[in-house]
Amino acid sequence: MLMQTPNLSGAARLVALREELKRRGVHGFIIPISDEHMSEYVGDYAQRLEWLTGFRGSAGFAAVTLDQAAIFVDGRYTVQVREQVDGQLFDYKSVPAESLGQWLADVCQDGAQIAYDPWLHTWAWVEALEAQVNPKGITLVPADSNPIDAVWADRPAPSTAQAEVHDEAMAGRSSAEKRAAVADWLVREGHDAVVIPALDSVAWLLNIRGADVAHTPVALSYVIARKDGSAELFIAPEKVTPELTRHLGNAVTIRDRAAFDSALGEYTGQSVALDPDFAVVGIAQALRAGGAKFAFKQDPTILAKAIKNKAEQDGQRDAQARDGAAVSRFLRWLEIEAPKGGVDELGAAARLQAFREEDPGLSDLSFDTISAAAGHAALPHYKVDEDSNIPIPPSSIYLVDSGGQYPGGTTDITRTVWVGPGEPTAEMRDRNTRVLKGHIQLARAVFPQGTVGAQLDVLARQYLWEAGVDYGHGTGHGVGSVLAVHEGPQRIAKPGGGQAGTGHELHAGMICSNEPGYYKPGAFGIRIENLVLIEERRVEGMEGRYLGFETLTFVPLDRKLIDKRMLTADEIAWVDAYHAKVRDVLTPRLSGDDLEWVERETAPL
Known part of the structure; x- marks a missing residue:
């Protein structure tokens, strides 16, 4: 029987779940962010972790026993989880340093039965956890139905939208x-x-x-x-x-x-x-x-889906041109309005969405916009909401990571800009220019067929490493064709560490992001992201097949954050050529002050 608990507090929800577990005769339950399809982003009906804990990140899980509870997240969400989840109800655990198996072994008695929803976990996940907890006398039990659904009275129904x-x-x-x-x-x-x-x-x-x-x-x-x-x-x-x-x-x-x-x-x-x-x-x-x-x-559809055919490639180029015009118009608006001090993170995200929505072909955003000012920009996966929203301070860095769904393609772009008045610090320019240098080296890479993403990752990090700094996320992910903004199997990132796809061969036709960054906690963050298409390359005297990247995203880079003295002649030439292509792509789609702004921002360095 469904318990009527539509407006329970966090503590009361935890109590209701524990009562349901007692009724079922089990000693605990594991709650992931997942649905029956193992989707990265799930519908409202499947947001069980958020309902129970308040956590609104895109990766993490919780475990609840009859007298203990913990929430597990990785380093991307260390700050966010403490802002959104009550530490008196849930212990904060950081993965991979702290494991679910060890926590269960620590808090459960011999003979404990821990339930899980078999429609929210893979076979390998269950096998791996069983290997950790069975020797401790703990048994995993597949639940006949999800116990959270039994106490979540106002749970949204799955969408009824027509296919x-x-x-x-x-x-x-x-x-x-x-x-x-x-x-x-x-x-x-x-x-x-x-x-x-x-x-x-x-x-x-x-x-x-x-x-x-x-x-x-x-x-x-x-x-x-x-x-x-x-x-x-x-x-x-x-x-x-x-x-x-x-x-x-x-x-x-x-x-x-x-x-x-x-x-x-x-x-x-x-x-x-x-x-x-x-x-x-x-x-x-x-x-x-x-x-x-x-x-x-x-x-068998995974690899075939990732290798885009000519129609999909052409559709992506059209989507990028549409999107580039909208983002450029937004950046001009931001340059004018943000220094006045009256723009906050939510307002900036809404204005960017409004510029995109002027294109009748836009069907949706491709993910929730990361609109991050000042110290928030140092959180790579920051998600602004009414509670976290802050004004964009004048004389600061602002980072915006966003994308759209268009008839022919899915976009994803990050730009980091200086909000005046005044000038960025020498440190800001240094870090931004090192990120840019890494971005350029990856964009210019030529590599043999058979190369995997992990082999290219260092190209984007090398100049940051020279300064003794790094970033904690991957450098590139696959992107779908009017589909998921994160798509496998390919990935450009450091090998190991659970980075799925870093060992997968890169093929012509795949679309990836190129997005190195730098984050100074509590101060500022920088990321430069374009999408790139892997293409065949001709190299004089080459032996075998070689590949390279065609840049697909065209929006000006912020000149105020570039220290030209740190760039080589080749890197300056790359920036100038990129900006020339930005003008070529966007000129037919812009006019008046917007076009003048793009022409100014794309003038040769």
Whole structure:
């Protein structure tokens, strides 16, 4: 029976959860930020960690026993978690230095049963945690249903937005072609079917989009694709339109999303492939219960989705031009208004969104804008809200990381600017110029086929390292095509440390970010981010295939933060050539004072 707890305080919510755990006869529960698709960003209905703790970051988890509770986050959220989560209710734990397994071993008695939702965790996660806690006499127990849902009375319902057809001209390939490629893969790998739970993989495979997750145009659904090229789409009936049905054709059967669990029992005696990163324990358990064999292999759409075809590349260039015009207009507005002292972080984010929304093609932002003034700019993943919002101080650095969803592509750009009056300090110029030098070296890199992201990461950090400083995030992530702003499998970052994708080979057609930074706690932060397309390169006398980067993002760099004396002749030439391309791309889209501003800001160094 659902307990009526719509307006409970944080302490009362914790009490309600513990009462539910007692009723179920378990001694604890683990609460991740996750959904049934292992999405990075989840719908409101799946924001269980925020409901319980108040934490609004994008990565972390909590564990609650009958008398203890802790919240685990990495170094990006050390400040934020203390601002948003009551330290009298939850102990703060920092990963990877402090592990969930060790905490459970410390606070649980021998024989404790700790529940987890099998639809929110992967098989590997459960196996790894069991290896840590089973020797301590602790057992992990899959819950029949999520105990938080039993006490969260006003939990939002999943989105009912209708799924939409993604124009094949923008997609560059038909769904039938993509499904045929998956079928070929299944035959080669010796499987009868593959379960595809990742929402962006479903969207890419079937050329559909949706509005079920903020800023990521996906529809809540699953696909089971088979070796004959057919597929089943599991999606709520209210999301299905006649247009969608016609688009999918006879080879794709549409079934109710609620039937997915039972449908997994229909593969008795068959071999089914599951992606270890996206297929949750519940899927594997349902297949096993139905008598199917399953094997963990990477979803065959992952790499294909990451390698953009010509139509997707052209769509991205168009999206970047649209976005560059909007961001440039915003930066001119900011230059005029912020020094007056009347602009705060939320107001700046809203004004940037308004400039983007003047483009009728914009469907959404691609993520919540990071609008960060002064010391907040030193928090790489800062998210402004009514509680944290501050005015942008005159004579300070302001950092804005933002993006949009356009008909042909997904954008992501960071610019760091000086807000006058006065001049930046020598330290600010030094750090910004070192970040810029690293950005340029990565942008200019030429590398052989077979190179992985971890091999390139040092190019962006070298000048910061010379000064004895570094940054704590990756240098580059993949970006989708009218899909997720963070997309695998590629990643440019330091090897190890849980940086998934750093060992994945880079291929022509992939889109990555190039975003080195520097952060001085409590003072200022700097990041320069453009998106780049990996492309084939001709090198005189080359042996084998070589690759390089085409820069896609075109918005002026802040000249006031550049110390020209620190740049080599080649680096100055790169900045001047980049700014010349900014003028070429944006001139047809701007006029009047906005165009004059861009011309001024892109004059040769």
